[in-house]
Amino acid sequence: MTTIQDIADKMGVSKSTVSKALNDAPDISEALRKQVLETAVALGYTKLRRYKKPTKKVCIIIEKENMRYQEPHHFAYDILVGFRQMAEPAGFDVEIVPVDIKTQRSQHYDVFMLKHDYIGAFVVGFSLSDPWIQDFKISRTPAVLFDNYIVGNPSTAYVGIDNEEGMELAVSYLAGLGHRKIAYLSSSLGARVLQARHAAFLRSMHQHGLKTSPAAIGCSYYLSECMEKHLPRFLENGITAIICNQDTLASATLTQCQQLGFQVPDDISIIGFDDLPIAACTSPPLTTIRQDRLELGKSGFFALSSLLNHIPISTYLLHAQLIQRESTRKIPL
Structure with a gap:
C-alpha cells in the first residue's frame, strides 16, 4: 500500500x-x-x-x-x-x-x-x-x-x-395494436444510452418480423432538424407510429404532427421514453417507457x-x- x-x-x-x-x-x-x-x-x-x-x-x-x-x-x-x-x-x-x-x-x-x-x-x-x-x-x-x-x-x-426490455415493450405494444410501419426518432447518438436504444429498436423490430429502413429512422443533434427533416419524411412514407428516444422529443413530435394537420393518435401513434412529468400533461397524454428515476x-x-x-x-x-x-x-x- x-x-x-x-x-x-x-x-x-x-x-x-x-x-x-x-x-x-x-x-x-x-x-x-x-x-x-x-x-x-x-x-x-x-x-x-x-x-x-x-x-x-x-x-x-x-x-x-x-x-x-x-x-x-x-x-x-x-x-x-x-x-x-x-x-x-x-x-x-x-x-x-x-x-x-x-x-x-x-x-x-x-x-x-x-x-x-x-x-x-x-x-x-x-x-x-x-x-x-x-x-x-x-x-x-x-x-x-x-x-x-x-x-x-x-x-x-x-x-x-434495461433499454433492451424498454424498447421491446414499446415495439411489442405497437405491433399488438396492428402497427407495421413504425419509425424511430432520436436525438444525437453521442451518448452510450442513445446508441443502446437505437440498436435495441432495430433488434426488436427484427424479432417481430417488422421491416426497418433508413427512411424510417431519423437521428439528429438538433431538434429543429428532427422536426423539419425526419418527421415530414416519416409522414410522407405512411408511417403509422413513431417511437422517440426521450419524452421531450416525443412531446415536440406530437405538437409538430398536430400543426401539420395530423391527429394523434387517430392518424399517427407516438411513444416516448423516460416518463418525465411532461408526459402526463401533453394533449393527448403521452404513452411512454418509464424509468423510475428515484x-x-x-x-x-x-x-x-x-x-x-x-x-x-x-x-x-x-x-x-x-x-x-x-x-x-x-x-x-
Whole structure:
C-alpha cells in the first residue's frame, strides 16, 4: 500500500511537504500541490484518513452541459434525491458537483477526487466525448456511471434501466395494436444510452418480423432538424407510429404532427421514453417507457457502496415499464 513516504521519496521532497499538500496547507504552492496529487494518483495512493472521519464524503458528478437537475421536473432531479435518500442515512456526506469539459480537461478524475477528499462518485449526464470517460478506463477511485459502461475496470460500475426490455415493450405494444410501419426518432447518438436504444429498436423490430429502413429512422443533434427533416419524411412514407428516444422529443413530435394537420393518435401513434412529468400533461397524454428515476438514484448508491467495499459489481439494471396513455391507438381494420 502506497504511503506518504513513498510519494515523498518519488518526488525527492520531505514527508511533511507531501502531507501539507494533501491536506491543503496554505504554505504549499498550487503548482506543488498539483504535482503531489498527480504523483499520489500515479502511485495508487488513497487517503485512508478519510475513512476515520465520522462522515465519509462522496459526490454526484453532473455534466452540467448535458443534464438538468435543479428543478423537480428536470430529468436528474429524482435521481439525485434517490441517491441521497440512501447515502445520507448510511453516514455519507453527499456533495453535488457540476462539471464541464473545461474542468475535466484541467485534471484527471482521480486527481480531482483526491484533491477534494471524495472516496467515490456517482456520475450522471456524461456523453462519450467527455474527457473523463477516457479517465474512467484506468481510474482507481470508485465511480458508478449512470447510462455509461466502462469495460475492464473493476473500479467502475454501470447503473441504468434495461433499454433492451424498454424498447421491446414499446415495439411489442405497437405491433399488438396492428402497427407495421413504425419509425424511430432520436436525438444525437453521442451518448452510450442513445446508441443502446437505437440498436435495441432495430433488434426488436427484427424479432417481430417488422421491416426497418433508413427512411424510417431519423437521428439528429438538433431538434429543429428532427422536426423539419425526419418527421415530414416519416409522414410522407405512411408511417403509422413513431417511437422517440426521450419524452421531450416525443412531446415536440406530437405538437409538430398536430400543426401539420395530423391527429394523434387517430392518424399517427407516438411513444416516448423516460416518463418525465411532461408526459402526463401533453394533449393527448403521452404513452411512454418509464424509468423510475428515484429507484435509479438508490441503485447508484447500492452500486457505489459495493465498489467501496471491494465488490467489483459491473452492471445494475432496473426493469422498464410501459405506461399506456392516449397518444397511441389500434390500427382500424
